[in-house]
Amino acid sequence: MGEKVRFAVVGYGHMGKRHAKVIREHPDCELMAIVDIQDLSGDHIEPFYNSLDCFLESAIAMGTDVMIIASPNGLHAQHALRCLAAKKHVLIEKPMALNKTDAEAIVTRAAEVQKQVFVMMQNRFSPVSVWLKELTDSGVLGNIYLIQVNCFWNRDGRYYKKGNWHGTSDLDGGTLFTQFSHFIDLIYWCFGDITNIRSNFRNFNHEGIIDFEDTGLVHFDLIKGGVGSLSYTTAVWDQNLESSITVIAEKGSVKVSGQYMDKVEYCHVDNYQKPDINTSNLKGGNGTEFTEAEINHQNFIHQMLCSLRGESPEMTLANEGEKVVGMIERIYNN
Known part of the structure; x- marks a missing residue:
């Protein structure tokens, strides 16, 4: 992994845009690409890919370290498993999946390919x-x-x-x-x-x-x-x-x-x-003001980078993300 950790964002809705903003503003991160099925040509986003498979087969994907999954909830597991198969670390926007079986599959696959999985629970970092x-x-x-x-x-x-x-x-x-x-x-x-x-x-x-x-x-x-x-x-x-x-x-x-x-x-x-x-405010590299949610997001990314670089113990958010999905399933089934 190079000096900067290189990211691609899958899904460019509200949360995908927040992820992209925070990554662009972080001095130790580099945003490599955006992946989304909608036509973003008018948004002057470069590079842009309209399918995950197309991106993962590209030269840019070869140099990407972490895939951020910010697609609709029901696609999180599918997209995370595809990125793990490509030997990428994965950051999944909450929820990790929509059922415990899919969440467990992500944890198992990550162990098999020896990659880390993070679940975006930024409120923990408030x-x-x-x-x-x-x-x-x-x-x-x-x-x-x-x-x-x-x-x-x-x-x-x-x-x-x-x-x-x-x-x-x-x-x-x-x-x-x-x-x-x-x-x-x-x-x-x-x-x-x-x-x-x-x-x-x-x-x-x-x-x-x-x-x-x-x-x-x-x-x-x-x-x-x-x-x-x-x-x-x-x-x-x-x-x-x-x-x-x-x-x-x-x-x-x-x-x-x-x-x-x-x-x-x-x-x-x-x-x-x-x-x-x-709870003081945080500014980005060009003086951009962050919201409270984005401040927590920044704190999450900092700890994630430390984990990826081996500077701190691995964050255990994959297993805990699985637990949260299981809790929600049990609440809905009772």
């Missing part, structure tokens, strides 16, 4: 999320009694456009896969796996627009002890309302919030002083 993880791991809270996760968002006709893959069962997969898998991941990362799941789903104002629920109530037990709930919806009128995780524990209570888990709303813990948590 300073507030890192703090919450450290707090729960430290034992300062004592026994965890209750966690409550609220995700109250707006997704209406401005998002679900006719002919788009969003809202379809085969390419989108469901609200928990597309909108709220980051929060399932934070549950798993900070509190462990869940069991004894009880789910209740409704579609209140998206009938005829999406193939699945727009609202869900999920209750569960934490394997490590304690109980929890997840309340979520995309039926909020006009704009997002809330994203939050509340923890009630033996020695204190904590609430974090913000769409990208960037705010500590409440922290009252016995014999504990909350540290100053830095």
Whole structure:
């Protein structure tokens, strides 16, 4: 691997464009190509390929280190497996796949070709999320009694456009896969796996627009002890309302919030002083301002580069991405 790590992006929708922007702005990265089935000739993107196979057979692919899979959810596994077969490292936009079988196949194939697989769970790299993880791991809270996760968002006709893959069962997969898998991941990362799941789903104002629920109530037990709930919806009128995780524990209570888990709303813990948590803005190489999501994205890419270069232990996000897919499957099946 050369001085710069070289990337290609598969899928140039909203998330593909974000990936491309962050890679272009990172001093240790180089964007080699964009792959997308839509005609991007008018966007002055060079080089551009309209099929993954066409790109992987090109000379440029020979010098590419990492393939970023930002295609529709239902194509993630297919595209990741194709790139692993070509002996490329793979970064998969969430979700890793739409079922555990496909996620397991990706992990197995990566081991066979000795390449790393990363799943884009950038909210783990929010300073507030890192703090919450450290707090729960430290034992300062004592026994965890209750966690409550609220995700109250707006997704209406401005998002679900006719002919788009969003809202379809085969390419989108469901609200928990597309909108709220980051929060399932934070549950798993900070509190462990869940069991004894009880789910209740409704579609209140998206009938005829999406193939699945727009609202869900999920209750569960934490394997490590304690109980929890997840309340979520995309039926909020006009704009997002809330994203939050509340923890009630033996020695204190904590609430974090913000769409990208960037705010500590409440922290009252016995014999504990909350540290100053830095959420300062980050600028790109040409002074570009990044959003909070892009800051977390940059932090993710930094750790990924360290892992690829052997400067830190391999990131285990492939196995954990598989766990998150399995959790979502179990929630939908209960």
